Structure formats: C-alpha cells, structure tokens
Amino acid sequence: MTSFAEAADGTDGTEPAEEIRAIPVRHPGRWAASAVVLVLVAMLAHSLVSDSTYQWGVFGQYFTSAVILQGLVLTIELTIIAMAIGIVLGVVAAVMRLSPNPVVSGAGWVYVWFFRGTPVLVQLLFWYNISALYPRLSLGIPFGPDFVHGNVNPIITAFTAAILGLGLNEGAYMSEIVRAGLLSVDHGQTEAAQALGMTRGLALRRIVLPQAMRVIIPPTGNETIGMLKTTSLASTIALSELLRATQNIYSRTYQTIPLLIVASVWYITLTSVLSIGQYYLERYFARGSARTLPPTPLKRLRQSLITFHAPRPVIGPSLAPPTNGSRR
Amino acid sequence: MSRDNGLARPGTAMVRAERVHKSFGRAQVLRGIDLEVGRGEVMCIIGPSGSGKSTFLRCVNHLEKIDAGRLWVNGELVGYRQHAGKLYELRDREICAKRAQIGMVFQHFNLFPHMTALGNVIEAPVRVLKEDKTTAAQRGRTLLERVGLGDWCGAYPRQLSGGQQQRVAIARALAMRPKLMLFDEPTSALDPELVGEVLDVMRDLAATGMTMVVVTHEMGFAREAGDTLVFMDGGTIIEAGHPRNVITSPQHPRTQAFLSKVL
Numbered sequence: 001m002t003s004f005a006e007a008a009d010g011t012d013g014t015e016p017a018e019e020i021r022a023i024p025v026r027h028p029g030r031w032a033a034s035a036v037v038l039v040l041v042a043m044l045a046h047s048l049v050s051d052s053t054y055q056w057g058v059f060g061q062y063f064t065s066a067v068i069l070q071g072l073v074l075t076i077e078l079t080i081i082a083m084a085i086g087i088v089l090g091v092v093a094a095v096m097r098l099s100p101n102p103v104v105s106g107a108g109w110v111y112v113w114f115f116r117g118t119p120v121l122v123q124l125l126f127w128y129n130i131s132a133l134y135p136r137l138s139l140g141i142p143f144g145p146d147f148v149h150g151n152v153n154p155i156i157t158a159f160t161a162a163i164l165g166l167g168l169n170e171g172a173y174m175s176e177i178v179r180a181g182l183l184s185v186d187h188g189q190t191e192a193a194q195a196l197g198m199t200r201g202l203a204l205r206r207i208v209l210p211q212a213m214r215v216i217i218p219p220t221g222n223e224t225i226g227m228l229k230t231t232s233l234a235s236t237i238a239l240s241e242l243l244r245a246t247q248n249i250y251s252r253t254y255q256t257i258p259l260l261i262v263a264s265v266w267y268i269t270l271t272s273v274l275s276i277g278q279y280y281l282e283r284y285f286a287r288g289s290a291r292t293l294p295p296t297p298l299k300r301l302r303q304s305l306i307t308f309h310a311p312r313p314v315i316g317p318s319l320a321p322p323t324n325g326s327r328r
Numbered sequence: 329m330s331r332d333n334g335l336a337r338p339g340t341a342m343v344r345a346e347r348v349h350k351s352f353g354r355a356q357v358l359r360g361i362d363l364e365v366g367r368g369e370v371m372c373i374i375g376p377s378g379s380g381k382s383t384f385l386r387c388v389n390h391l392e393k394i395d396a397g398r399l400w401v402n403g404e405l406v407g408y409r410q411h412a413g414k415l416y417e418l419r420d421r422e423i424c425a426k427r428a429q430i431g432m433v434f435q436h437f438n439l440f441p442h443m444t445a446l447g448n449v450i451e452a453p454v455r456v457l458k459e460d461k462t463t464a465a466q467r468g469r470t471l472l473e474r475v476g477l478g479d480w481c482g483a484y485p486r487q488l489s490g491g492q493q494q495r496v497a498i499a500r501a502l503a504m505r506p507k508l509m510l511f512d513e514p515t516s517a518l519d520p521e522l523v524g525e526v527l528d529v530m531r532d533l534a535a536t537g538m539t540m541v542v543v544t545h546e547m548g549f550a551r552e553a554g555d556t557l558v559f560m561d562g563g564t565i566i567e568a569g570h571p572r573n574v575i576t577s578p579q580h581p582r583t584q585a586f587l588s589k590v591l
Contacts, residue, residue, distance in 0.1 A: 192438035195389055196452035196504060197428025199420055206455060210442050287442065287484070 058258040062249060063265070071245025072266055078162055078231040078241060083224050085167030090174025095204070097179055108175065115172035121233050124165035128237040130156055162234040170227060177219045181212030213285040221278030225271045232263075242266055341400070342367050342508050342539045343388055348397035350383055357383045359563040360397065365508075365556075370540045372550035372571065375560035376586060381543040384560075385510050388541065389430045390423055401430065402507055428456050431501030435513040437493045439485040445472060445496045446481040449503045457504065464503070471499040475529050491522030495529055502533075509533065511542040527553075547591060551575055559583045 048054060062068055096108030115123070131152040138149030156164075185208045193203035235244035246259040253259075283296065295303065343365040350358040357380045365371045373381045386392040387399060390407045399406040407423060408415045418426075440448050449468035453459040472478055475495040477488075485493050494514055501509060511530065515523040527549050534540055534553045544550060550557050550571050557571040559578075567574055567583045575591070578584045 186438075188434060188436055188438040189440065191391060192432075192434060192440070194391060194424070195427060195430070195432035195434075196500070197424045197426075197456045198452065199424050202455055206451065207440055211440075285442075 053257055054261070055255060055258040058253075058255045059261055062246075062259060062262050067245050067249065068242070068262060068266070071240055071242040074240060075228065075231050075242040076270070078159075078166065078234060078239075079224065079228045081163050082166035082170055082231070083227050085163065086170025086174045086223070086227070087220070089167065089171025090176075090178045091209075093171060093175035094178035094182060097175065098182060112172045112175050115169050116176075120165060120169045120230060121236065123169055124162060124233055124237055127156065127161035127165045128158065130161070158234070158237045158239040161237055162231070162239050166227065166230060166234070170223065173223060174220070177216055177223070178212070181214075181216035182208060184215045185211045210285070214282075217278065217282050217285055221274065221281070224278075225274050228270055228274065229267060232267075340367065340403075341365060342369070342402060343541065344398075344400040345384075346398045348384070348387065348399055349395045350380070350387060350392060351395055357563050358387070358394070361560075361563075361565060363558060363565060363568065365539060365541055367539055368537045369555045370534045370538075370542065370553055371556045371558060372554040373541065373543045373558045373560055374545065374547070374550065374586070374590075375566075379560040380563040381560050382512050385432075385512050385541060385543055388508075388510060389427050389432055391432075401426070424456070428452070428504055429507050431504060431506035431509040433494070433497050433501055433509070433511045433514045435516050437485070437490070437497045437517070439493055439497055439500070441485050444482050444484055445477060445488070445499075448485070448496055449500045452500070453503050468499070468503060471502055472496070474502075474532075475499045476525070489522060490518045491525045494518065494526045498526075498529055498533070507539065509538055509540045511540065511544065513543050513545070515544065515546055545590060547575060547587075559586065561586070 093108045093111055096104050097112070099105045099108070134152055136149055137152050137155065138146035140146035140148070182204075189207050189211065190203055193207045198206070231241055232243040234241050235247060238244070240248065243263050246263045250256045250259040280296070341364040343363070345361045345363050348358055348361040349356070361380075361384055363371075373384070375381050383392060387394050388401060388406065393407060404426070405415075406426070407418055409418055409422075410416075439445075440451065443451060446465060446468050449471055450459075450461070450464040453464045453467070454461050469478065469481055472481055475498055477492060477495055477499070480488065480492065480496075485496070488496065498514075514530070515526050518526065523546070527546060530540070530542070530549065531553050542549070542554070554571045556568060557574040558568040559566045559574065559580075559582075561582050567578060567580045574583065575587060578587055
C-alpha cells in the first residue's frame with residue numbers, strides 16, 4: 001500500500017502527497033444476509049443427502065439408461081428441426097412484413113397474428129388430429145383435376161405433427177425478433193449499399209442481416225432454450241421425447257421424483273450447453289462493434305493461471321490494427 | 329437563375345438537369361433545377377440547410393425519385409427509359425447497374441461496421457461487378473494506399489478516426505471505377521482538424537480529372553478545386569458561376585447574405 005508513495009518519493013524529488021487511510025464502511029446487513037443464505041443452502045444440502053424420497057440410487061440407475069437417452073436424442077432432434085423451421089419462417093415472415101407490397105406484408109402479419117395468438121399446445125393437438133379435418137392431400141390444379149393424392153394420416157405422425165406445431169409457432173415469434181433486428185440497422189447502411197449498386201436482396205443478405213444478427217441472437221438463444229423445454233409438450237401427443245420417456249418409466253415403477261429429477265438434470269445440462277454456444281455466437285457477430293473484444297472466460301482463466309505462475313503483464317489478443325501506421 | 333458557365337455542351341454533359349422538381353409530402357424541396365456538369369468538371373453546391381442541395385444529389389443516383397422535369401447522367405435518363413414518346417420505369421436491376429457507375433460519399437460515412445476497411449472496399453466490386461476476390465483485394469489495397477490508409481486494411485471502421493473512415497468511404501466508392509462522384513457534405517461530421525485530410529484526398533481526385541459534384545460548406549475547397557460554384561436556396565439555383573467570381577463578387581443579394589455569414 002505504501003509502495004506507491006515510496007516509489008514516487010524515491011524517483012523524483014517532489015514531496016509525496018499524504019496517503020488516504022480511512023476506515024471502510026461496515027456492512028452488517030451483508031453478513032446477516034450471508035448467514036441466512038448459508039443456513040438455507042445447508043438445509044437444502046442436508047435434505048438432498050438425507051431424504052430418502054430422492055432415491056439417488058434410482059436416479060443413477062436411469063440417468064444414462066437407453067430409454068432416457070433415446071428420449072434425449074428425440075428432444076434434441078425436435079429442438080433443432082423446429083428451431084431451424086422457426087428461424088427460416090421467421091426471416092421470411094419478417095422480410096414479408098417489411099415488404100412494400102401490401103398483400104405480402106398483410107400475409108406476414110396474419111401468419112404472426114394466428115400462430116402467436118393460439119397456444120402452442122392447442123396447435124400441437126390440432127396438427128396431430130389434422131387428418132380429421134383434411135383426410136386427403138393432393139397435388140394438382142386448384143379447383144381442377146389432381147395429379148397425385150394420398151392420405152394425410154400416415155404422413156402426420158406424432159413426430160411430424162410436433163415439428164409442424166412447434167416450428168410454425170416458433171416462426172411467428174422469430175419473425176418479430178428478426179423484424180426488430182432489421183429495423184435496428186441504420187438506414188444509412190441500406191443507402192450506402194444501394195449507392196454501390198447492390199440490389200435490395202444483396203444489401204439485405206450482406207449488409208443489413210449480419211448487423212441485425214447482433215440484435216437477433218440474444219433473444220434467439222432465449223427462444224432456443226425455450227424451445228428445448230417446450231418440446232416436452234410433445235409428450236401429450238404420444239411422442240417419447242425426454243419427459244415422456246421418464247413418464248413411461250415412473251408410471252410403471254412409481255418412482256416419480258427421481259425420474260423427474262433425471263429429466264430436469266438433462267434439461268438443465270442442455271440449456272447450459274446452449275448458453276455457452278450463444279455466448280460465442282454473440283462474440284462472433286460483435287466483431288467490429290467494439291474496438292477490442294473482451295477476453296472470453298476461458299481466456300481470462302488461462303491468463304490468471306499464467307499470471308499466477310509468472311507475475312508479468314499478459315497482453316490479451318486484440319483486434320487492434322498494426323501500430324506502425326500513424327493514426328492522424 | 330443564371331448560368332454563365334459554358335464549359336459543358338448539351339448532350340456531352342455528365343449530369344444534366346432540366347426543371348427538376350421534388351417534394352416530400354407538402355414540402356417542395358426542389359423547384360425547378362437546371363444545371364449541367366461537364367465531364368471532368370468539379371461542381372460545388374453551397375447553400376443554407378434545407379435548400380435542397382443534398383436532395384438534388386440523391387436524385388442524381390436515384391436514391392430519391394424526382395416528381396417532374398428530366399435528369400440525365402452520362403446521356404441517359406435517371407430511373408426511366410424513354411421509348412416511343414413514353415417513359416418506362418427502370419427495373420430494380422437496371423437502376424442498380426446505373427448506380428454502380430456513380431460513386432457516393434455520405435456525410436456520416438456509412439461504412440459497413442462488420443467489415444474491415446478492405447472488406448468495405450472490395451464488397452461491391454466482388455458482389456456487384458463479380459470481380460475476382462484476390463484481384464479486387466489487390467486493387468483495394470492500392471486504393472487504400474492512395475487515400476493514405478495502406479496500413480489500415482484490416483482495421484474495422486470503429487477503430488478508425490472520422491477522417492480515416494471518410495477516406496475509406498472514398499476508396500470504397502472509387503473501387504467501383506465510377507464515372508461520376510457525388511459528395512454529400514463529406515466533411516460536415518468531422519472534427520475541424522480532420523477536415524484537411526479528407527479535402528486533400530478530394531483535391532487529388534479532382535486533379536485526376538474525375539467528374540465530381542460536391543455539396544459542401546468548405547469555401548476554401550470550392551475556390552481552389554472547384555470549376556463551378558452553385559448557390560442554392562429554397563429549392564432553386566440562385567447563382568452559379570466560376571467559384572472565384574461567385575465568392576468575391578456575388579450578384580444576388582441572397583448569395584451575398586449567405587456568403588457574408590460563412591466566409
């Protein structure tokens with residue numbers, strides 16, 4: 001603490017300023033709050049260990065069992081496919097809503113209005129039972145002869161119904177997210193692109209969308225995490241995803257709590273992985289938005305380890321341009 | 329409205345405007361603009377804010393549609409095709425192809441922030457003109473060197489000063505090998521000490537024989553580098569002529585009043 005004053009005193013002849021020696025403010029409230037939290041944590045930990053209804057043995061037995069892992073794979077598949085459909089539909093609907101053509105923008109609006117306005121569970125049940133409404137599917141001239149036709153029932157399995165329901169519903173939400181992202185990009189960017197001779201589509205793809213991504217990605221990560229959990233609704237249409245797989249087991253064995261914990265731990269593991277992915281994706285699209293990007297947690301950890309072993313300043317990787325050019 | 333500058337002959341002019349009108353809703357921004365910019369000519373447009381200078385510039389590359397009158401660039405109508413006495417709107421693609429031949433530099437630079445300086449410069453040559461990426465990059469580096477930024481190819485716009493950003497923007501426009509360059513108040517958003525570096529680049533460009541239309545408040549630049557000076561107010565051209573004549577002996581009282589404030 002006194003080294004700075006001594007150094008200043010030693011290097012030049014000026015008289016050192018008087019150091020500040022103040023008594024720090026006490027925070028008794030923090031100590032009290034910490035004590036309460038610690039007691040609560042201890043109580044929870046105690047109950048986790050001592051309470052026999054948790055049945056950790058059963059948890060261990062089923063956590064990596066084949067049936068659960070199959071359900072897990074199905075949940076991941078559903079999430080990826082439904083999100084992919086949602087993102088594509090979202091971009092399409094957002095671009096439609098920003099179209100100067102009133103019919104196209106109106107169609108985009110109606111899509112969002114309908115699929116955002118009805119519960120996703122109802123949509124899932126609807127798609128699962130769609131064959132009752134449209135038993136036959138045919139390809140041909142509208143109001144004219146058909147060329148190909150088939151029954152809807154074998155096409156709409158629980159899996160396709162789940163994908164349609166989740167994907168179409170997600171598209172409606174994603175379109176609002178994408179639209180907000182597109183609107184967040186300064187109009188000058190479109191103008192500059194147009195002045196360079198770019199078409200509307202090219203300017204959207206190369207200039208506006210990449211910049212909109214910074215606004216689009218955080219809520220999309222949110223949506224993906226939400227989707228992962230929403231896939232559990234597909235258990236209602238007899239699809240053996242993660243939740244249904246656990247339900248199938250505990251309806252036989254009556255070990256409800258440990259199996260629900262199995263599902264919960266898997267869900268939280270997957271959402272954690274998604275959060276990490278989102279962090280790096282955000283970093284990628286933040287390039288150019290800050291002069292230098294902050295180091296990632298991993299880099300920071302590595303740096304602190306290096307500084308721990310060899311106490312010397314570590315210069316983090318930066319995006320700074322070569323310094324031989326004079327900055328006027 | 330006087331035009332005593334006889335440098336350009338009709339038909340060979342790079343830009344030709346005849347009674348160009350433009351309104352935004354009720355506000356009439358341009359009320360009959362007649363002017364000609366000859367090939368290789370540097371025209372500076374000055375005037376108070378709201379006089380329609382920038383709007384006219386934006387009409388030249390069809391970022392704004394004109395309501396009445398005729399506007400030609402390089403002998404071709406802007407935004408329309410005339411056939412058998414009728415006007416046909418051009419398709420999006422045709423308009424884009426024409427814009428690709430006109431460079432534009434904006435007041436707020438409008439560089440693409442997610443691309444490096446070099447990325448900004450080669451984007452349109454590669455995507456619009458379908459140039460080979462390596463040759464475009466080579467030429468892009470040469471252009472950035474030409475504006476004094478050879479060492480900054482890999483820098484993102486946000487890492488550059490305003491003056492540097494504007495010079496990248498000029499290099500970006502030049503990368504399209506334009507026949508005509510439009511400058512919309514290129515130095516108005518810059519700190520006073522950074523104005524000079526951008527004007528130097530523009531002076532060099534003028535010396536190469538590039539046709540330029542410059543909306544500006546830099547009277548020094550207009551006097552030295554300009555062939556013609558146009559004073560606009562209220563959507564019309566009040567006075568036009570050789571910069572030295574207009575600046576030293578303005579004929580119209582409104583020009584006199586404006587110049588007395590800015591000089």
